[in-house]
Amino acid sequence: MRDFNKIDSNEIRLGMRFSAPVFFDDGENMFLAEERAVKQYHIVALARWNIKELLTFGHIITDDDFEDIENLDEIEAPQEEEDVEEVEEIPEFTEKNNEELKSVACV
Numbered sequence: 001m002r003d004f005n006k007i008d009s010n011e012i013r014l015g016m017r018f019s020a021p022v023f024f025d026d027g028e029n030m031f032l033a034e035e036r037a038v039k040q041y042h043i044v045a046l047a048r049w050n051i052k053e054l055l056t057f058g059h060i061i062t063d064d065d066f067e068d069i070e071n072l073d074e075i076e077a078p079q080e081e082e083d084v085e086e087v088e089e090i091p092e093f094t095e096k097n098n099e100e101l102k103s104v105a106c107v
Helices: 040-048 063-070 095-105
Strands: 005-008 030-032 053-056
Touching: none
Parallel strands: none
Antiparallel strands: 005 053
């Protein structure tokens, strides 16, 4: 089936993540999104629906895949204050504001 990697559903463990989406055995319906962790309800669903295998183009993500992320020196923060936009203060919500918004919305 289109060069998918097959995964025995009995090998799925809590917290596992994959580098690409994981599909049910039909190869079209997605079971788990890319880089999302397997939750308990995923494991329960596999057992309840008697799913024997899953398919993915990716691989299991391990901690080794994230070694480069620890070196975040390449990301630069804004150096000068002028790089940061000022945020206008948001007025406090009151019933009066709500009534004004309603009257504007009805126009």
